Amino acid sequence: MFKPKEMGRAVIIGPKPMMKQTVDLLHKMEVAHILDFVPLEGETEIWIGAPENSSASLNEKLVKMRSGAKLIGLEDWAAPGIEKLSIDEVEKNLDMKIRTVELNILSASEAKSRIEEQLKRIEERICELRPFGGIGIPLENCRGYDGVSVFAGRVSDIKKLEQAISKLTDEYELFSAHGEKSQIALFVANNHRETAAKLLSECGYEEMRVPDGSGIPSRLIAEQESHKLGLLEKEDNAKKSIAELRKRHAQFILASEEYLSAEVQKAEAPVRFATTEHSFIIDCWIPRAKLGEIRSALETATDMEVCLEEIHISHEDEPPVLLDNPKAVKPFEFLLDAYSTPSYYEIDPSIILSFVFPLFFGFMIGDVGYGLLMIASGIAAMRLFGKDESMKSIGWCLMVSGIFASLFGVLLFGDMFGLTFQSGAHSVEGEVVYTWSSILGMDIPIKSLIHKTEASGVTQLLVISVIAGYVHIFIGLLFGIINEWKHDKKHAFGKAALMMILTGLFIFMMNMAGGILARWLESFKGSAPWVFDKLAPALSAGLTIGGMAVPYSTLALSLAGTALLVSSIGLIGLIEVLEISGHLVSYTRLAAIGVAKGAMAMAFNTLGIGMIASGNIAIGIFGVVVLVAMQMLVFVLGSMSSGIQAIRLQYVEFFMKFYKGGGTKFKPFGYERKYTIEKSGKAD
Amino acid sequence: MAIEAGLIAIGAGLAIGLTGIATALAQKEIGSAAAGAVAENEKVFGKLLIYMVLPETIVLFGLVIAFMLMQKI
Numbered sequence: 231m232f233k234p235k236e237m238g239r240a241v242i243i244g245p246k247p248m249m250k251q252t253v254d255l256l257h258k259m260e261v262a263h264i265l266d267f268v269p270l271e272g273e274t275e276i277w278i279g280a281p282e283n284s285s286a287s288l289n290e291k292l293v294k295m296r297s298g299a300k301l302i303g304l305e306d307w308a309a310p311g312i313e314k315l316s317i318d319e320v321e322k323n324l325d326m327k328i329r330t331v332e333l334n335i336l337s338a339s340e341a342k343s344r345i346e347e348q349l350k351r352i353e354e355r356i357c358e359l360r361p362f363g364g365i366g367i368p369l370e371n372c373r374g375y376d377g378v379s380v381f382a383g384r385v386s387d388i389k390k391l392e393q394a395i396s397k398l399t400d401e402y403e404l405f406s407a408h409g410e411k412s413q414i415a416l417f418v419a420n421n422h423r424e425t426a427a428k429l430l431s432e433c434g435y436e437e438m439r440v441p442d443g444s445g446i447p448s449r450l451i452a453e454q455e456s457h458k459l460g461l462l463e464k465e466d467n468a469k470k471s472i473a474e475l476r477k478r479h480a481q482f483i484l485a486s487e488e489y490l491s492a493e494v495q496k497a498e499a500p501v502r503f504a505t506t507e508h509s510f511i512i513d514c515w516i517p518r519a520k521l522g523e524i525r526s527a528l529e530t531a532t533d534m535e536v537c538l539e540e541i542h543i544s545h546e547d548e549p550p551v552l553l554d555n556p557k558a559v560k561p562f563e564f565l566l567d568a569y570s571t572p573s574y575y576e577i578d579p580s581i582i583l584s585f586v587f588p589l590f591f592g593f594m595i596g597d598v599g600y601g602l603l604m605i606a607s608g609i610a611a612m613r614l615f616g617k618d619e620s621m622k623s624i625g626w627c628l629m630v631s632g633i634f635a636s637l638f639g640v641l642l643f644g645d646m647f648g649l650t651f652q653s654g655a656h657s658v659e660g661e662v663v664y665t666w667s668s669i670l671g672m673d674i675p676i677k678s679l680i681h682k683t684e685a686s687g688v689t690q691l692l693v694i695s696v697i698a699g700y701v702h703i704f705i706g707l708l709f710g711i712i713n714e715w716k717h718d719k720k721h722a723f724g725k726a727a728l729m730m731i732l733t734g735l736f737i738f739m740m741n742m743a744g745g746i747l748a749r750w751l752e753s754f755k756g757s758a759p760w761v762f763d764k765l766a767p768a769l770s771a772g773l774t775i776g777g778m779a780v781p782y783s784t785l786a787l788s789l790a791g792t793a794l795l796v797s798s799i800g801l802i803g804l805i806e807v808l809e810i811s812g813h814l815v816s817y818t819r820l821a822a823i824g825v826a827k828g829a830m831a832m833a834f835n836t837l838g839i840g841m842i843a844s845g846n847i848a849i850g851i852f853g854v855v856v857l858v859a860m861q862m863l864v865f866v867l868g869s870m871s872s873g874i875q876a877i878r879l880q881y882v883e884f885f886m887k888f889y890k891g892g893g894t895k896f897k898p899f900g901y902e903r904k905y906t907i908e909k910s911g912k913a914d
Numbered sequence: 915m916a917i918e919a920g921l922i923a924i925g926a927g928l929a930i931g932l933t934g935i936a937t938a939l940a941q942k943e944i945g946s947a948a949a950g951a952v953a954e955n956e957k958v959f960g961k962l963l964i965y966m967v968l969p970e971t972i973v974l975f976g977l978v979i980a981f982m983l984m985q986k987i
Contacts, residue, residue: 568960688981816971818978878967881960 231556232577235517237263237549237896242512242528244536249510250282253499255531257492258908260900261524262514263550267504279500279510288497291328292490298331299483301339302476314907315485324489327482335475342468345461352458359454361438362447364407365415370444372415379423381416386434388412394429398422411436485905492901499899515550515896549574552896559584561626569881570891576713579889586702586884587876588627592634593698594823594872596682597831599647600865601639604632631873644678647861648831651676664839682828691821693743699817699883700736703810704729706887713888720798725887727795727803732810734787739814741770741781813883819875827868834860919987926980933976940969 240262244252256262269277361384362369372380385391388406391414395402401419406412411434418426443450504511516524525538543549551574553563562584572578595601608629615621644651651666651674667674681687707729714722740747744766755762772781795803838860841853948962 568963570960685985689985692978692981812971812975815978816974819970819974822974822977874963874967875970878964878970881964882968 231554231581232579233554234572234574234578234893235552235554235896236519237515237543237552237574238518238521239541239543239547239549240514240516240521240524241539241541242514242536243509243539244532245509246505248532248535249279249500249503251532252510252512252528252536253496255527256512256514256524257496257499257900259520259524259527260898261520262512262516262899263896264499264502264899265513265515266502267511267513269504276504276506276511279503279505281501282497285494285497288490288494291324292487292494294328294331295483295487295490298335298479299487301335302472302479302483304476304480304483312481312484312905314903314905315481316907317489320482320486320489320906323482324486327479327486331479331483335472335479338468338472338475342465342472345465345468349458349461349465352454352461355441356451356454356458358439358441359447359451361413362407362415362441363451364413364448365405366446366448367405367415368444368446369441369450372440375417377420378417379420379426380440381414381418381426381430381435381437382440383430383435383437384411384413385430385436386411388414388433391416391429391433394433395426398425398429402426481905488901488903488905492903492906495899495901514899517552517896548894550896551893553578553580555580555584561623562587564620564623565627565877565880567895569885569889571893571895573890573893575716576890577709577888579709579885582705582884583880584630587880588631588634590698590820590879591631591872591876592636592638593694593820594827594875595631595635595868596638596643596824596828597645597648598636598639599645600868601632601634601636603865604635604869605629606632608632628869631876640676642679643682643828644676645682645828648828648835648864650678650681652678664835669839682825683832688821688825689743690746691824692818693740693746695817695820696736696739696743696814698820699814700732702817702879702884703732703813703887706884707732710888713890723798724795724803724806727791727793727798728806728810728887730787730791730794731807732814734784734791735811735814737769737781737787738784741772741779741784744770813886816883817879819879823868823872823875827864827872830868831861831864834864922983922987926983929980929983930973930976933973937969937973940972941966944969 242252242256256264267278362382372382388408392404395404395416395418399419399422401422403417405415407414416426416430441447500510502512504513521538521540528536528538551571553560553566553572555563555578559580563580565583565587566572566578566580592601595604605628608625608627608631611625611628612622615625639645646666649664649666649669653663653665653668680690682691707725710725711722711729714725748762748766751761769783770779770781772779772784774780792804792807795807834857838853838857841856842850844850844853944962944965948966951962952959
């Protein structure tokens with residue numbers, strides 16, 4: 231659980247004719263993490279293996295199938311309940327289907343793209359003609375004169391232009407259409423050309439090219455529009471026929487793509503092996519527990535011709551990491567991977583992470599309403615994105631955190647959507663405080679042990695945060711000692727020293743919060759008298775330095791810890807003392823985020839409920855809208871910041887005490903089959 | 915007492931306000947660098963998230979101090 235699965239290094243050796251069987255078997259069993267063979271320089275006896283002859287043709291088929299899949303849009307098509315195909319069926323029909331894909335799909339998609347191209351051209355033509363639509367002269371009349379100059383384009387001030395031109399000469403003709411800017415076609419005798427150009431530029435003239443072709447623009451546009459309608463219909467039909475093709479061929483294309491990918495993987499596997507003239511050698515990591523099983527499977531399949539030898543692992547070897555966690559913890563591994571895969575030799579903290587992350591997350595949310603929303607959205611994410619592993623993991627984490635949030639909401643904070651069930655002990659006289667009990671007019675017997683928005687509640691939350699931080703960092707340091715013990719005892723002692731200093735600091739802080747602790751533990755007074763009569767006084771006895779009570783136990787632990795730290799890792803260790811104090815304070819974010827979110831929700835609630843209770847229907851409806859929108863805002867912002875802060879506490883405060891990471895993930899040789907069923911029986 | 919309480923409240927406000935600004939300044943730099951780095955290589959997201967939230971500790975110190983001050987009123 232705290233360690234990845236134990237790996238064994240295996241070398242599989244056999245004669246070349248047996249290579250295919252071996253590859254098939256390993257591919258099917260999906261347990262070998264193959265190491266690529268790197269030939270030594272100057273080596274002439276052993277070289278990299280050659281891919282199977284079939285690999286080129288398989289690749290070609292794969293490319294055809296993939297392009298087919300792409301053309302009919304299978305890539306981003308959510309396949310609704312596609313049944314798996316047997317590999318026999320895929321193999322039998324593959325060549326025929328590839329021809330079908332080439333003939334039907336290619337031609338259908340070509341037809342579609344032809345139509346799309348035509349449509350594009352028509353759009354362009356309409357765009358070009360549109361400005362001239364209002365001018366009722368045929369296009370061919372706008373060009374090709376010897377004695378007349380034509381200006382076509384837009385002007386901003388047509389009246390000014392008309393006046394100016396008519397003053398200049400009578401030898402002109404002006405056609406115009408009014409729009410935002412006036413479209414004009416101006417015909418002037420050549421001898422007035424330059425003056426006219428000057429006048430035009432004063433009227434904000436922008437030249438436009440007269441479109442090619444002949445005919446009256448408005449008629450041409452109408453023609454193009456009707457042509458476009460016909461094409462749109464055709465495009466629709468082409469799309470329908472592609473959808474039809476997708477429906478008909480999706481299953482086979484997906485299955486064959488998967489089959490071919492797996493086959494290509496197998497055919498190209500030899501390039502990762504070492505080969506001599508007559509034999510092959512596969513160097514791989516296999517989970518120790520599976521070694522025997524693979525050995526006997528290989529020997530049976532190849533009639534004892536291929537053998538598997540386990541070789542000794544040295545400490546320089548870095549085996550790939552296959553985390554070994556219970557099913558409920560697995561989804562949390564992605565949080566670990568986002569940081570770094572653990573190295574093979576260190577502790578895998580997934581279990582702690584899978585408990586503490588949702589605990590912190592839930593504590594910061596601490597509200598049964600938001601908690602239930604989180605559970606619902608977690609389940610929704612798992613249902614809707616069932617195929618996507620990472621979304622499934624996120625959904626699971628959200629759901630577990632939601633359970634913690636609801637528990638905290640009911641048991642500790644007694645609130646739902648930022649409203650407590652009962653009013654607080656310290657409510658101010660005359661201030662309107664809404665609670666679920668007062669709104670629903672009934673007494674809901676869920677008490678708030680801690681009121682987030684009251685000063686005494688905040689103090690209590692801060693104390694809880696520090697206690698949580700102490701336990702969390704302590705576990706981190708403990709893991710650190712275990713990890714370091716084998717490599718470097720000095721560092722292990724350094725961690726132990728930090729543990730002492732941390733404990734000293736913790737006692738100091740708890741001493742400051744002594745009153746709160748005493749109140750919390752009051753009910754245990756009878757059952758554990760030694761805690762109150764002996765332990766507590768012994769720990770809190772001390773001096774007063776600068777107005778602060780410093781217990782002797784803190785002094786002793788800090789001094790002893792510092793001495794051990796300096797003697798084990800040197801003066802540089804003193805920096806870690808500062809760091810660890812910072813880290814302990816850093817956990818107060820648990821309280822800070824919780825309070826901030828609670829206060830925000832309370833403010834919006836007071837606003838919204840006040841509006842609803844105002845008696846005015848319009849204001850009341852507006853109040854409901856405000857309330858719902860603001861609640862969603864608090865929920866989304868709150869869960870985002872709480873989630874990030876919860877994971878940060880793992881990554882920074884917890885992991886930095888022990889975690890190195892940098893491991894390689896175990897990637898078994900094989901293919902995850904979604905659309906095909908592997909042949910049963912022997913692998914050959 | 916009224917003036918004292920007021921001064922303490924101002925102190926608490928300054929503690930949280932100034933540390934908030936400090937955090938924001940630090941996060942501004944880190945955030946823009948991190949956005950660029952993630953655009954280039956998504957794998958570093960986890961590491962950068964840590965760098966991104968590191969400065970938040972500063973404002974937490976401010977919060978704790980502010981809170982301790984407020985309790986003196």
